[in-house]
Amino acid sequence: MDIVQPAGGERRANDDYRSRNDELFARCIRLRELLADLRAKVDAGEVDDFSEVALRRTERELEDVTLEIMTANYGLVRRYVAMFTSKCNEHSEDFESAGKVGLLWAISSYDPSRGPFSSWAFKPIQREVLRAVRDADHPNLNPGDFEKRPVILAATQAFSAQFGTDAPYDYADIARRAGTTEAQVRRVLDAPRLDSLHAPSGNSGDEETPWAERLADPSPSVEDEVLLRFDLRTVSDHGLPGLDARERYVLTRRFGLDGEPEEPLHLIGDRLGLSREGVRQIQQKALAKLRGPIAEVA
Structure with a gap:
């Protein structure tokens, strides 16, 4: 050939x-x-x-x-x-x-x-x-199930092609075809729909209150943890030198570490050519990197 x-x-x-x-x-x-x-x-x-x-x-x-x-x-x-x-x-x-x-x-x-x-x-x-x-x-799927989702869907299509689209799913058969567990197949094919946290809760007497306002997260965010536990001088002296230039820029502008007012994610993103979500991901990775060197001097 x-x-x-x-x-x-x-x-x-x-x-x-x-x-x-x-x-x-x-x-x-x-x-x-x-x-x-x-x-x-x-x-x-x-x-x-x-x-x-x-x-x-x-x-x-x-x-x-x-x-x-x-x-x-x-x-x-x-x-x-x-x-x-x-x-x-x-x-x-x-x-x-x-x-x-x-x-x-x-x-x-x-x-x-x-x-x-x-x-x-x-x-x-x-x-x-x-x-x-x-x-x-697919926010209702955990990372492991999401990774297996394509092969599970392919196995489901093969099952339907063999037994007909009206045939009820045989989860064990699909799991065998996909090389996954039956529990994973059920979680992927029967994944519950997640309503928006900004939608009204629908409870009697509280129809207008969004879920986001009723489900308070008692744990501090990573940002709060860093900024509450360590002063800015410690962050600047012991944390920032271990970051690359883009990570340092994002944290410096995001939290006002250079003495300037803090800036929202979207403004930083405009300068870097990234979306708000892209800047947030860089911020999260940079904050995770800070934990090690800062904890050593805490």
Whole structure:
């Protein structure tokens, strides 16, 4: 059987894409190494005006090359998000923002010796986009059930094709076809519908009160925990240096760590080219990173 080879133009485009990525990541790695050396000098107190200027310049250059890599590889995000969206999908922007977060994770962790970047980036992009899809379209499924949902639906279609669409589901048979448990099949196929928390509760005498106002969460949010337990100086001195430039920017603007007024997610997103949900995800990951270094000095 003949093997179909890419057309000349497509082959050249693929080669150009790989060469461009190789060049950008080589620059990125050099800048990270330089930045690590400069930050080590700062931490050791071996810093002068020249080192401070070099540190800030290197941080800006790393941000610039990261943006170049994002731009060069953004097609990976678009192609994966297209599996879940259409032109009129109201969640397209959030799914793409989630894909950007996955792409950033891939860029920060990529090792060129492990193969092409497009293969490396697939899993982080998939993870973040699937999480956003589940939150938007299937919030009633836990992550494990949502991951198995496609194969369960495929097995259900095969069952209906064999026994007819009017035949009642045999959950054990579908579970065998899908390679899952019968309990998972039941949870996916019979998932309860979740009403909006902003809809009226419907209880007698309280018809106009939304569920969101009646279900108070007694536990502090991650943001409250960080800001209540640690003063801003501790966060700035011991937490922020461990974050990448984008994470530091989001937390600094979100919580006013530079002395300026706190900003809402959507304003920060406008500057970064992200949706509100995309900024929120970066914020959550950055706050999770802060817990370790801050707890050590608490």
